[in-house]
Amino acid sequence: MLKFLKPALIALGLFAVIATPVVAGKLGIGREATPAEIKGWDIDVRPDGQGLPEGKGTVETGEELFQEKCAACHGEFAEGVDRWPVLAGGQDTLDSDRPVKTVGSYWPYLSTAYDYIFRAMPFGDAQSLSPDEVYALLAYILNMNDLVDDDFELSKSNFLTVRLPNEKNFIDDPRPDTPILAQKKPCMENCKTTVEITGRARIVDVTPDGEKGSN
Amino acid sequence: MAGTPKKTNISRRGFLSSAVAGSAALVAGSNPLQAANPENMAPNVPDWSRYLGAGVAEQPYGMPSEFEKQVIRRNVPWLTASTESSVSFTPIHELDGIITPNGVCFERHHAGIAMVDPADHRLMINGLVDKPMMFTMEDLKRFPRVNKIFFLECAANSGMEWRGAQLNGCQFTQGMVHCVEYTGVPLKYILEEAGVKTNAKWLMPEGADAAAMNRSLPLEKALDDCLVAFKMNGEALRPEQGYPLRLVVPGWEGNLWIKWLRRIEVGDMPWQAREETSKYTDLMEDGTSRRFTWVMDAKSVITSPSPQAPITHKKGHTVISGLAWSGRGLIDYVDITLDGGKNWRRARIDGLRLPKALHRFYYEFDWDGSPLLLQSRAVDETGYVQPTKDELRTVRGTSSIYHNNGIQTWHVQENGQVENVEIS
Incomplete structure (x- = not known):
């Protein structure tokens, strides 16, 4: 009897371990979100313009606002301060040894900058800018990247006409891009005749404060 | 009380030598061996064998031994401009097994740790759905839930080592990884409540932190194995891991695992958010960049x-x-x-x-x-x-x-x- 039961119990046990709950259809949990709630939280902007609010702003107003709200970290000319992000320049550096990735040199879509600035900037005072302010800041950043003239005004209506130069240089993920098992079996014995140390970790101060001594 | 029972006094010397050993291990050429206190060695009887220890609930939430003070997250100050938008590393050199204790799971924040009251937290589903929905934390705990163990690795783990060996310690070179058991709801059940429209292909999960972190996630992955989790290793998510709610995207880069998850928008194309264009894209030598490099290779x-x-x-x-x-x-x-x-x-x-x-x-x-x-x-x-x-x-x-x-x-x-x- 026991002999008969044991495999059955094991089978049941395994079933219990791997089974995922089966849900057929809606469970009636939650409630409908109201239009007002969605309006308050639906802040994203896409490359096709979906999500862009009405508004406009010039390079000139953007410059003033940038000095007030952004320059402390990003520099007067969007050149970046200390380790804070550089927003302008860097054109023709991407294939160099020290690439500089900015809105002008690297970012593929202007909508990304709109989306990001409103949701996350100024750092520590997010979602505080008006649409006109975001358009103006973008106009100034484009101008600092030599992508628009000094008298340019960015608005919802001309937004999609602005294309960033690096858009075409993004490609889909081609991995795996190193030999897999089917192509090359890893060597196990006598794989090399000599081995030399070619580099050592630089002595850098990775020890945080409080680690030296008694905590 | 007849005679005051003496409590064990953890010797200051023992504590110090342990802490020093922890830091000494970071310095090449020093000996990290702890010097034992002869008074605690046989044939002597140490204090802890003679006197009473602390009573129950002295620490209502228990912490590791004082002799494990070196088992902590560490950051690399020169790496980032501020600690609010930065990273700390898991002390993987001190751990064993496969489960990372909650308190030492590495952190990556873009606008600091949001302190969210779960009573005031909501998950909104909107966009290409039949009915936009709003869920409370209580609502989410009424869905069938599952328990799954997954690693979470930052795409930038080992990123400082591309140009050569740089940092002495696997905490710094490979420590942007952790592995915990998540308790949560398969995302497909939550989407089902809203009814995803047939032309939907992408989701945009978004955080409630001051970065409102957002990424584009293919619907196919979401329906396959993504979870909306509220517990890690049996207890509520830690604030630094997205309390009270985070997205779990098994096998894919950590940046997609949106913390403090407040909203998921359903759409028909990717959003091209900042963290999937200006960051988390892989620049090649010829100046082209790979995008949507989600999976973490072996x-x-x-x-x-x-x-x-x-x-x-x-x-x-x-x-x-x-x-x-x-x-x-x-x-x-x-x-x-x-x-x-x-x-x-x-x-x-x-x-x-x-x-x-x-x-x-x-x-x-x-x-x-x-x-x-x-x-x-x-x-x-x-x-x-x-x-x-x-x-x-x-x-x-x-x-x-x-x-x-x-x-x-x-x-x-x-x-x-x-x-x-x-x-x-």
Whole structure:
């Protein structure tokens, strides 16, 4: 009897371990979100313009606002301060040894900058800018990247006409891009005749404060 | 009370020597061996064997022993402009098994740790759905839930090592990874309540923090194995891991695992958010960039011995311990070499083997005290072979920052100290 039961119990046990709950259809949990709630939280902007609010702003107003709200970290000319992000320049550096990735040199879509600035900037005072302010800041950043003239005004209506130069240089993920098992079996014995140390970790101060001594 | 029972006094000397040992291990050339207090050694009887210890609930929420103070997250101050938008690293050199304790799971925030009151937290589903929905935390706990163990690795883990060996310690070179058991609801059940329209292809999960972190996630992945989790290792998510709600995207880069999850928009194209264009794209040598590089390739590292965990017992029987993982599923096997890749031998994977989770491996051997060049190489169930760093550099150059899963080399010196090196 026991002999008969044991495999059955094991089978049941395994079933219990791997089974995922089966849900057929809606469970009636939650409630409908109201239009007002969605309006308050639906802040994203896409490359096709979906999500862009009405508004406009010039390079000139953007410059003033940038000095007030952004320059402390990003520099007067969007050149970046200390380790804070550089927003302008860097054109023709991407294939160099020290690439500089900015809105002008690297970012593929202007909508990304709109989306990001409103949701996350100024750092520590997010979602505080008006649409006109975001358009103006973008106009100034484009101008600092030599992508628009000094008298340019960015608005919802001309937004999609602005294309960033690096858009075409993004490609889909081609991995795996190193030999897999089917192509090359890893060597196990006598794989090399000599081995030399070619580099050592630089002595850098990775020890945080409080680690030296008694905590 | 008849006679005051004396409580154990943890000797200051013992505590200090332990803390010093922790920091000494970071400094090459010093001996991390703890000096034992002779008063506690046989034939003497130490205080803890004689006097009463602390009573129950003295620490309502228990903490590790005072002698484990060195087992902490650390950051690298020069790496980022502020601690609010920065990263700390898991002390993987001090851990064993596959589960990372909640308090030492690495952190990556973009606008600091949001302190969210769960009573005021909501998850909104909107966009291409039949009915936009709003869920409370209580609502989410009425869905059928599952428990799953997954690793979470930052795409930038080992990112500082592209141009060469830089940091002495696997905490810094491979420590942007952790592995915990999540309790949560399959995302597909929540989407089902809203009714996803037939032209929907993408989701945009978004956080409630001051970065409102957002990423585009293919609907196919969401329906496959993504979870909306509220617990880790049995307890509520830690604030720094997204309390009260985070997205779990098994096997894919950590940045997608949106913390403080407040909204998921359903759409028909990717959003091209800042974190999937200006960041988390991989710049190649020719100036082109790879986008949507989501999956974390197979990777492994020897966690002990390592620069922060030197061999302290001199020659003799020695345990090598390490971690391996793959975003594509199970690790099939791990090989290790003692001689810089001339000869390899199979390591022993011990404990749970679960897809898209950390695997723990060991290799035991009799160390003759001569210098070693240790490496580990993982192969996953899809036949993906962990490449060397040079193989990666040949294909990608050195500017890509992300997805460096190359083989790590540790140089063990005769005195047991370990340094991060690169070899021919």
